[in-house]
Structure formats: C-alpha cells, structure tokens
Amino acid sequence: MTKVAVFGTGSWGTTFAMILTEAGNEVTMWGRRAEVTEAIDRDHVNPDYLPGIPLPAALRATTDPERALAGADFVVLTVPAQSLRPNLAAWRAHIPSGAVLVSLMKGIELGTTKRMSEVIHEVAEWPQERVAVVSGPNLAREIAQRQPAATVVACTDEQVAARLQAICHLPPWFRPYTNPDVIGVELGGAVKNVIALAVGVSAGMGMGDNVSAMLITRGLAEISRLGAALGADAHTFAGLAGMGDLVATCTSPLSRNRTFGENLGRGMTLAEVVAATKQTAEGVKSCESVLELARKHDVEMPITEVVVGVVHDGMSPAEAGTLLMSRSPKPERYGL
Ligand SMILES: NC(=O)c1ccc[n+]([C@@H]2O[C@H](COP(=O)([O-])OP(=O)(O)OC[C@H]3O[C@@H](n4cnc5c(N)ncnc54)[C@H](O)[C@@H]3O)[C@@H](O)[C@H]2O)c1
Numbered sequence: 001m002t003k004v005a006v007f008g009t010g011s012w013g014t015t016f017a018m019i020l021t022e023a024g025n026e027v028t029m030w031g032r033r034a035e036v037t038e039a040i041d042r043d044h045v046n047p048d049y050l051p052g053i054p055l056p057a058a059l060r061a062t063t064d065p066e067r068a069l070a071g072a073d074f075v076v077l078t079v080p081a082q083s084l085r086p087n088l089a090a091w092r093a094h095i096p097s098g099a100v101l102v103s104l105m106k107g108i109e110l111g112t113t114k115r116m117s118e119v120i121h122e123v124a125e126w127p128q129e130r131v132a133v134v135s136g137p138n139l140a141r142e143i144a145q146r147q148p149a150a151t152v153v154a155c156t157d158e159q160v161a162a163r164l165q166a167i168c169h170l171p172p173w174f175r176p177y178t179n180p181d182v183i184g185v186e187l188g189g190a191v192k193n194v195i196a197l198a199v200g201v202s203a204g205m206g207m208g209d210n211v212s213a214m215l216i217t218r219g220l221a222e223i224s225r226l227g228a229a230l231g232a233d234a235h236t237f238a239g240l241a242g243m244g245d246l247v248a249t250c251t252s253p254l255s256r257n258r259t260f261g262e263n264l265g266r267g268m269t270l271a272e273v274v275a276a277t278k279q280t281a282e283g284v285k286s287c288e289s290v291l292e293l294a295r296k297h298d299v300e301m302p303i304t305e306v307v308v309g310v311v312h313d314g315m316s317p318a319e320a321g322t323l324l325m326s327r328s329p330k331p332e333r334y335g336l
C-alpha cells in the first residue's frame with residue numbers, strides 16, 4: 001500500500017487527504033494544533049476547516065512530523081505559501097530519501113519570487129524530477145461534499161506524474177490529468193488568486209458580469225504573458241490549471257480571494273477584511289511577489305499592479321478602475 005504524509009490540516013489538505021485515503025492509500029496528516037489532529041484521528045471530523053463533513057475512519061493525524069513522515073512514498077505540502085520555507089527546513093531531516101514531494105500550494109514566495117516547487121527543491125535539496133504540483137479548479141468545500149472535480153498533476157518526470165495521478169484518481173469523484181509543464185501549472189494557480197481579488201473588488205463595488213468577464217479575460221492575458229517570459233507552455237493556460245481555475249476562483253462565492261476582494265470593494269478597510277478572513281487568501285501576499293516577478297522579467301501586468309495598489313498602497317477601488325480603463329488603447333493580442 002502506498003504511504004502518504006499530508007502536511008497541513010486546512011481545508012484543502014484535509015480534502016485531499018480524504019481523496020487519497022478513499023483511493024486506498026495509507027494517509028497520515030500532520031497539523032500544528034493537537035485539538036485539530038485529535039478531532040481528525042479520533043472523531044473523523046475537522047470542525048475548524050470542514051465542519052459537518054465526515055472524514056474516513058482510516059485517516060490518521062498527528063502533531064509529530066517524524067511519525068507522519070515514517071515510510072512515506074509521497075509527502076504532500078499544503079501549508080500557507082509564505083510559511084513553507086521555515087516549516088520544510090524543520091521537516092526535511094525526517095523525509096524518506098526516495099519520497100516524492102508534492103505541492104498543493106498556490107502562492108509565490110515574498111522576497112525571492114520563487115514558485116513553491118522551487119522553494120521545495122532549494123530547501124529540501126530534492127531533485128526536480130521528484131517534486132510535483134497539483135493545481136486546478138478545486139474549491140475544497142465542493143470536493144469535500146463529494147461533487148466531481150478535475151485537477152492537474154505536474155512533474156517534469158512524466159512517470160512520477162503518472163504515479164501521483166494513479167494514487168489520487170478516485171472515480172467518479174476526482175479526476176487528475178498530467179502535464180509536464182510545472183512552471184505553467186504553478187503560475188496559473190498563484191496568479192489567478194490575484195485576478196480573483198480584482199474580480200471580487202469589482203463585484204463589491206456593484207459592478208456586473210461585463211466587468212468580471214473583462215477582468216477574467218485580460219487576467220488570463222497577464223498570466224499568459226508572465227508564463228511566456230518564464231518558459232511555460234502556452235497550452236497550459238487554456239487548461240484546467242489556467243482558465244479552469246481562473247473561472248472557478250473568480251466566480252465562486254466559496255473563493256477566499258474573491259471574497260477578500262469583495263469586502264474591500266464594499267468599502268471595508270484592509271484591517272477589517274483581514275480580521276474577517278479566517279482562512280488563507282494567498283493572493284493578498286502573493287500579489288506583491290507576482291508583481292515583483294513580472295517587473296524582473298519586464299512583463300506588463302496592469303491588473304496585478306492595481307490589486308497591489310488597492311490591497312497594500314491605499315489606492316481606492318474607484319481609482320483602480322479608472323486607471324485600468326484609461327490605459328492607452330491597444331490591439332487585443334498586444335504583448336501576447
Ligand atoms: N481551500 C481550497 O479550496 C484550496 C484549493 C486548492 C489549493 N489551495 C491552496 O492550498 C494551500 C493551503 O490552503 P488551505 O485552503 O488548506 O488553507 P487553510 O487556511 O484552510 O489552512 C491552512 C493550514 O495551514 C496551517 N497553518 C497556518 N499557518 C501556518 C504556519 N505558519 N505553519 C504551519 N501551518 C500553518 C493552518 O493551521 C491550517 O491547518 C494554499 O496555498 C491554497 O491556495 C486551497
């Protein structure tokens with residue numbers, strides 16, 4: 001039986017651990033707080049992140065990283081992106097040398113502008129061919145309620161991607177596709193959060209579907225331009241980890257990023273929105289690292305720029321809208 005360690009007992013970590021367990025793997029979760037790991041292990045619930053969802057009885061959870069990692073074939077990492085580096089540094093000594101490290105995280109590291117797979121490669125000193133990424137339109141709560149979903153499993157080693165695909169394939173509930181384009185799959189997941197903040201702000205201001213469609217479509221153009229500069233495959237952005245995740249996140253009331261933006265658009269202050277947000281909205285921090293990455297590569301990302309302005313630099317949502325709409329007119333395929 002394949003052994004999997006899942007690090008992070010938040011909504012996506014717990015949901016993915018459910019899928020892996022029901023697909024027949026031996027799964028142990030690691031979490032920081034004993035009350036959460038005990039509830040998962042003993043009562044088969046995660047009241048903090050997935051209230052009301054029964055978890056499989058075979059799913060184990062512990063606060064001891066060494067115990068979670070013992071004999072693991074796959075190590076799934078799903079803590080907030082900005083906390084990965086120090087956490088992984090503390091865990092790496094106990095990771096079995098043949099394991100595949102898997103990122104479920106959708107963020108870009110502040111300061112370094114690194115993608116999560118790059119942070120894993122660097123901190124764990126792990127070969128790229130055994131670092132994989134899972135990303136797609138995967139709103140955790142819908143999947144935990146057993147609605148069907150598809151995702152993308154990316155790894156430069158296609159055999160490793162196929163092994164990971166096999167252990168998380170759970171018909172008729174969860175359908176993973178493989179893709180060797182790790183850069184594109186990660187960028188799609190991280191940057192869509194920034195665009196979802198923008199769509200949320202516009203919805204909070206009372207704007208309608210034309211504005212959402214404009215931001216989603218021009219957001220995809222921004223993601224594609226950044227991807228081209230970083231060596232991603234353009235086809236990835238037309239797939240589940242690109243367009244798919246962008247649409248799901250920008251349109252769903254379940255999205256923490258869209259909801260965060262909506263609250264800002266309604267006129268709440270940043271401090272009020274942060275206080276009202278109980279789960280990780282990665283775009284709030286990653287908008288700054290995405291913009292820094294774009295500037296390093298001389299890529300124009302006007303929506304990302306105004307999101308940084310509104311979230312971090314005191315720009316009003318109305319000013320942001322005016323700035324975007326007053327840019328010089330261009331052909332639609334400009335810069336693509
Ligand atoms: N929730 C979703 O629908 C979803 C879907 C796909 C991908 N993701 C991505 O998965 C990642 C995790 O998201 P989530 O939704 O599970 O988040 P969450 O907010 O639901 O849970 C985060 C987990 O990390 C823990 N945590 C917080 N700070 C930590 C720290 N400093 N060190 C260690 N642990 C810490 C929390 O206790 C919690 O267990 C994010 O990058 C997110 O973008 C989420």
Ligand SMILES: O=P(O)(O)OC[C@H](O)CO
Binds near residue numbers: 106248258280281
């Ligand atoms: O709730 P969000 O905004 O973090 O989005 C969740 C997932 O990434 C959707 O695929």
